[in-house]
Amino acid sequence: MNIQPPNSSSIKSRFAVKFVQAMKRLSKRRGMGDRYKRYRATRAAARVSLAAAVGPERAWSRAVLRRIKKRRGLIGRTTTNPRRNLRGLVPGGKGMDYCSLLSETAHYITCLQAQVQVMQDMLHLSSP
Amino acid sequence: MNNLNSLLNQQQMSSLHDDSQFDPPPSHDDFLQQMLSMNTPAAAFPWADDQHHQISGAAARAMMLQQQLLLSRSLTDANDLRSPTEAGNGFFPLPRGDRDDVVDDHSFKTDIAENDASIQALFNGFTGSLGQTTNQDQHFTHSQADSFGASASAAAPSQPSATGQPRQRVRARRGQATDPHSIAERLRRERIAERMKALQELVPNANRTDKASMLDEIIDYVKFLRLQVKVLSTSRLGGVGAVAPLIGDASSQGKKDNGGDIAEKEGMATAEQKVAKLLEEDMGSAMQYLQGKGLCLMPISLATSISSSTQTST
Numbered sequence A: 001m002n003i004q005p006p007n008s009s010s011i012k013s014r015f016a017v018k019f020v021q022a023m024k025r026l027s028k029r030r031g032m033g034d035r036y037k038r039y040r041a042t043r044a045a046a047r048v049s050l051a052a053a054v055g056p057e058r059a060w061s062r063a064v065l066r067r068i069k070k071r072r073g074l075i076g077r078t079t080t081n082p083r084r085n086l087r088g089l090v091p092g093g094k095g096m097d098y099c100s101l102l103s104e105t106a107h108y109i110t111c112l113q114a115q116v117q118v119m120q121d122m123l124h125l126s127s128p
Numbered sequence B: 001m002n003n004l005n006s007l008l009n010q011q012q013m014s015s016l017h018d019d020s021q022f023d024p025p026p027s028h029d030d031f032l033q034q035m036l037s038m039n040t041p042a043a044a045f046p047w048a049d050d051q052h053h054q055i056s057g058a059a060a061r062a063m064m065l066q067q068q069l070l071l072s073r074s075l076t077d078a079n080d081l082r083s084p085t086e087a088g089n090g091f092f093p094l095p096r097g098d099r100d101d102v103v104d105d106h107s108f109k110t111d112i113a114e115n116d117a118s119i120q121a122l123f124n125g126f127t128g129s130l131g132q133t134t135n136q137d138q139h140f141t142h143s144q145a146d147s148f149g150a151s152a153s154a155a156a157p158s159q160p161s162a163t164g165q166p167r168q169r170v171r172a173r174r175g176q177a178t179d180p181h182s183i184a185e186r187l188r189r190e191r192i193a194e195r196m197k198a199l200q201e202l203v204p205n206a207n208r209t210d211k212a213s214m215l216d217e218i219i220d221y222v223k224f225l226r227l228q229v230k231v232l233s234t235s236r237l238g239g240v241g242a243v244a245p246l247i248g249d250a251s252s253q254g255k256k257d258n259g260g261d262i263a264e265k266e267g268m269a270t271a272e273q274k275v276a277k278l279l280e281e282d283m284g285s286a287m288q289y290l291q292g293k294g295l296c297l298m299p300i301s302l303a304t305s306i307s308s309s310t311q312t313s314t
Helices: A008-030 A033-055 A059-070 A082-090 A100-125 B002-017 B025-037 B046-050 B052-076 B082-087 B105-125 B134-147 B150-161 B164-178 B180-200 B211-234 B251-258 B261-281 B285-292 B300-313
Strands: none
Touching: A008 A033, A008 B025, A033 A059, A082 A100, A100 B180, A100 B211, A100 B285, B052 B261, B180 B211, B261 B285
């Protein structure tokens, strides 16, 4: 097993090239005005570009490249215990039954959206 | 009457012993006994009274066959949760609806009409095998017409045309009514389903039909929102002096800019551009932006009139 640490500079340059190419392709794609979709696509592009830059030598990069070929779950899927993950995300979700957890999640999402919007507006206002 | 009663009970017990999944609650036995005894209006079972000795043997066999039919149907019906409880509850289709075992007169009569209709259907179906004569059917219809009037006449004509349908309809409702656990389960599932629907509307990319992938989507979205808050906190917003301009203190902003008029003019041009851009997106944010600067929007005519008046005054 090859335990040599990766050469950071070569990986940086290879990753930069691939990532910029992916972002160019992304900007040409339609339906990317939505912030959430852009975030998902950017993150996926970053992950794939890094794995492509590393190549098939390592197990983790092989796993990532395999995931693209399978066309499912480019971003880390929480296939194991999605309910538990949700409980960990929503504050106070650990001691709730599933039904009230769902309603709390809905309220939490709306509040988070409002918070993000306000903070973004403040950011735009503070520095014209 | 007691003969029939005990006979039916015996059959029920013997056939249900083998199947562990059928567990008729004792209340249903009580109900059966209630139906069979004369607590209910005497006209309810005229056939039982009139042809008691003639029918008991044949009726018993018919009941057994009907029960076996129900049992076999429920055994093959693996998906339906309701069928075991339904089949285990005996011969007569028990009252539909949400009342567990409460029987009021009106519904009871219609149920009896349906019971008789299904039993009559059974008899019609098994006429050949049991060797029954048709005059018994006539007896049944006569007795039904005598005792129940409109409800029976409504039930009887429908019965020959759709022999399977009344039974299936009652079967579904019985499954809902009988088991409190299944009712609670169903309520819980419905509540979860409507909350999932509400969540689906909130989260973008909500065209997933799969429940698991929908949960994944929700989790991803919550993670994304929290990440956005984190990122916004680490941006310039979290820096020193970032919040002061928002309070609309124009004098402090002028001091900071260190340029006086020139800076203000430059700021005005960029501010105009910003306002124009914000107006395209959202009216509210444009107004907020202007308010933060201590500015407001007004029609040009008013602006010119005000400016001319101020110019003349100064």
